[in-house]
Amino acid sequence: MAAPRRFSDQLRTMCGLAVQLADAKQVESILFLMERPTDWEALAAAVGGRSMILAADSAEILDGADDGALDCDTIVLNMSGAPVYERLTEALLEAVADDHLTPGASVVAVYSGFEDGVTDSLSVIHLDEHLGRLTVRDLRPLGGRVPTETLKMVVDLAVEIGREGREGKPVGTLFVVGEHRKVQEFCKPMGFDPVKGYTSQERSLTDAKVREGIKEIAQMDGAFVVSSKGVVIASAQHVSAPPAPDIAISKGLGARHWAAAEITRATGAIAVAISSSSGTVRVFQNGDVVLRIEPLRRAMTWRDFDSEPALPPEKTVERAKKPIDSPPVTDA
Numbered sequence: 001m002a003a004p005r006r007f008s009d010q011l012r013t014m015c016g017l018a019v020q021l022a023d024a025k026q027v028e029s030i031l032f033l034m035e036r037p038t039d040w041e042a043l044a045a046a047v048g049g050r051s052m053i054l055a056a057d058s059a060e061i062l063d064g065a066d067d068g069a070l071d072c073d074t075i076v077l078n079m080s081g082a083p084v085y086e087r088l089t090e091a092l093l094e095a096v097a098d099d100h101l102t103p104g105a106s107v108v109a110v111y112s113g114f115e116d117g118v119t120d121s122l123s124v125i126h127l128d129e130h131l132g133r134l135t136v137r138d139l140r141p142l143g144g145r146v147p148t149e150t151l152k153m154v155v156d157l158a159v160e161i162g163r164e165g166r167e168g169k170p171v172g173t174l175f176v177v178g179e180h181r182k183v184q185e186f187c188k189p190m191g192f193d194p195v196k197g198y199t200s201q202e203r204s205l206t207d208a209k210v211r212e213g214i215k216e217i218a219q220m221d222g223a224f225v226v227s228s229k230g231v232v233i234a235s236a237q238h239v240s241a242p243p244a245p246d247i248a249i250s251k252g253l254g255a256r257h258w259a260a261a262e263i264t265r266a267t268g269a270i271a272v273a274i275s276s277s278s279g280t281v282r283v284f285q286n287g288d289v290v291l292r293i294e295p296l297r298r299a300m301t302w303r304d305f306d307s308e309p310a311l312p313p314e315k316t317v318e319r320a321k322k323p324i325d326s327p328p329v330t331d332a
């Protein structure tokens with residue numbers, strides 16, 4: 001029989017403090033970033049049945065915690081060696097993406113922040129200030145002909161490209177997702193297309209290796225055409241849909257973003273544009289920016305408010321009437 005797991009006095013004390021904080025701040029959940037397994041039942045008892053999220057770098061650490069006996073959610077991070085801030089952030093992102101936490105929630109985090117392997121730190125984290133990661137639910141209002149899962153995959157990839165760039169240099173590009181046959185009627189190759197000749201499996205964005213390859217190709221001029229199933233149909237494309245007179249996008253956005261607006265007005269596709277100058281990701285639908293994601297804190301705002309539109313002037317008034325800090329629209 002396996003020896004009972006040790007529930008250290010220090011962890012017990014930290015649980016007591018976490019509970020006090022959780023109650024004082026009325027948080028949604030207590031997040032434990034675990035360095036080693038513990039006596040899970042003792043842990044649950046120490047937080048007095050409050051909602052818990054257990055995150056760790058490997059499934060072995062969480063062994064026994066997720067067998068259904070405990071009322072908690074578990075998250076495996078696979079990020080050993082990463083700084084604690086990044087591991088905590090990833091745990092929170094995963095918890096939101098999996099609907100364990102709401103995007104505006106507050107949590108108390110319990111973790112080893114100072115001495116390796118010793119649970120010595122507590123933080124109160126307000127998610128909407130800390131991060132604004134897209135969840136499938138956030139993208140659902142875009143609905144339409146592009147499955148939300150595909151859209152999320154492309155938007156996540158775009159956010160990574162905008163945030164990371166390539167070899168220290170910023171990278172901008174454009175993804176046009178869905179209705180690919182119709183979209184291709186408005187596309188012309190800008191030169192050599194690196195995805196040409198590969199099987200659809202070898203071009204599927206569901207494959208992490210393909211996504212890494214796409215980050216390389218993103219350094220080239222032109223746009224990616226992506227099917228609604230998430231297969232890259234073509235790259236290095238010049239996108240040119242007929243101009244629509246009532247399209248108005250923010251000053252300072254150039255040809256790439258106009259192309260994104262116009263192709264989504266001409267087709268049912270959704271365009272995801274990454275600005276090379278700022279790393280900002282904008283999602284276009286039907287000629288409008290419907291979502292903007294900033295690269296650093298990845299805070300998101302619905303619709304585009306960063307400056308008055310270039311054209312036509314009467315739109316300036318219409319946009320100025322909209323609230324500046326509209327909360328993210330979800331169907332929660």
Ligand SMILES: Nc1ncnc2c1ncn2[C@@H]1O[C@H](COP(=O)(O)OP(=O)(O)OP(=O)(O)O)[C@@H](O)[C@H]1O
Nearest residue numbers: 172221222223238239253254255256257259275276
């Ligand atoms: N119609 C288009 N189709 C595909 N790619 C385009 C199109 N127009 C411009 N691009 C790409 O966008 C790049 C940047 O162009 P431009 O600076 O005018 O766009 P932008 O909207 O201001 O974007 P950024 O914020 O990245 O500069 C071009 O070098 C080209 O690679």
